[in-house]
Amino acid sequence: MRLLSWSILFAVGIWPVAWFLWRALQGEANAVIAVGSMMIGTFGGLLFLVSQIYMQTTEFGVTTQRIIFKSGVISRYTNEIPLSSLENVNLHQSIFSRIFGYGKLEINGSGGSGVWTPPVQDPVSLRAVISEARIATEAAPRFMARPRHIDQAHNNDRRSSSRPKPNRPTV
Secondary structure (H helix, E strand, O other): OHHHHHHHHHHHHHHHHHHHHHHHHHOOOOHHHHHHHHHHHHHHHHHHHHHHHHHHHOEEEEOOOEEEEEEOOOOOEEEEEEHHHEEEEEEEOOHHHHHHOEEEEEEEEHHHOEEEOOOEEOHHHHHHHHHHHHHHHHHOOOOOOOOOOHHHHHHHHHHHHHOOOOOOOOO
């Protein structure tokens, strides 16, 4: 993602402006070339800025209980999938992304909820981490509170009702 962002900045943002300045130094620039290169350069700079904001405001995390995805600057999008309801994790890599070692994961939970990760470095190891976390939550012991015996609850109620109640003013 960073490589793409910086490539856009240089190819679409800086290169047209540098080309115009080179033509201007040689005396071959005119107003059409100036306006065109400045517009293309501004567009490239805006694309760079948008991609940088996206990278800085997108969070993806795996905890012991859930997978969390958050993104957005002004409006916020959050999606959480409990590991207990995780159904599958699919890996998507093109030839280019395999060469550079990045990819996206599609994480689906029960009930149709799903999350696409942003492009992450080494998605195979992230997939393994998610699988290990899922196995750990399935193997974790489940504790249930033991219900109190009815007589014990009754005795506790009787003790509390035998205490004198404080005088409280009524409003």
